[in-house]
């Protein structure tokens with residue numbers, strides 16, 4: 492937008508030429524539709540010339556855009572862990588526009604984190620009313636315990652979240668949440684295969700932190716992930732031989748038999764509950780003697796299988812992992828309890844497990 496145009500519209504409005512201001516502001520808003528001040532001035536000029544219905548609609552548009560900007564500020568504060576101040580911004584956004592879906596979505600997150608499940612549910616239900624096509628709200632309603640939990644997180648929910656998170660992922664996870672997944676997986680590979688391995692697959696490779704941690708130990712690495720933004724950061728590292736943008740099960744079904752020496756999965760199974768079909772594919776794709784190393788959040792005896800937690804992440808029972816790996820044909824199973832990262836300042840109790848295909 493030419494900034495002079497808006498100054499000119501302000502001048503016309505100040506001089507009382509509201510009809511001309513309306514014409515100019517309409518043009519400005521056609522090419523700069525997120526200009527909150529232009530919507531405000533447009534509404535005022537419309538009201539001055541008696542077009543009050545259109546003025547109300549213009550005010551509503553201005554409110555919706557201002558609410559989105561306000562929710563964006565709240566989101567940045569939430570990202571930094573400032574729940575108290577971010578809440579103020581989300582509440583202000585909803586006061587401006589009761590249909591501000593991002594504010595309801597993130598307030599739901601805050602209420603859930605603070606243990607107010609009923610309030611969290613109310614926000615997620617409101618998101619569903621406003622945006623029935625989005626899968627995230629229904630998923631979080633299930634995570635809060637209402638209705639059946641899906642077998643894994645919906646792909647578009649994962650994509651939306653990680654496309655948004657990608658830019659801050661490495662710094663936020665490693666510095667703020669003290670995340671150690673890639674190092675834990677790499678450490679196990681180093682101990683169990685000190686001479687290294689050949690072709691390797693990284694499930695849910697994200698920004699490629701695991702590839703970075705194992706690069707001196709492995710042959711060509713294939714990375715699989717749903718999020719194109721995460722994958723573009725992996726590509727920039729220049730470590731991976733191939734990157735596949737797909738769901739893990741579909742991508743693994745397309746891999747040839749016995750084509751990998753190692754499969755790694757750091758902090759991706761928190762987005763999948765049912766793992767038996769994927770484990771069968773991992774066993775088929777591993778060469779005899781191949782190794783599969785993965786991390787899980789520990790369900791700690793709250794279920795015999797897997798559970799979708801209020802956080803929206805899945806936890807797994809050790810017994811379930813042992814059972815499905817044996818059913819898939821793995822001959823060896825070893826596990827240890829680790830701290831994968833922190834959540835709200837508390838350590839997240841996790842499992843580091845390695846499975847082997849018989850030589």
Ligand SMILES: C[S@@+](CC[C@H](N)C(=O)[O-])C[C@H]1O[C@@H](n2cnc3c(N)ncnc32)[C@H](O)[C@@H]1O
Nearest residue numbers: 653695696697700716717718738739757759762
């Ligand atoms: C917490 S990140 C971990 C990334 C990486 N493994 C690391 O340790 O830094 C989880 C990643 O799994 C991916 N993901 C989640 N569910 C997936 C699925 N069903 N298929 C493929 N990728 C998935 C996400 O897009 C995200 O990049």
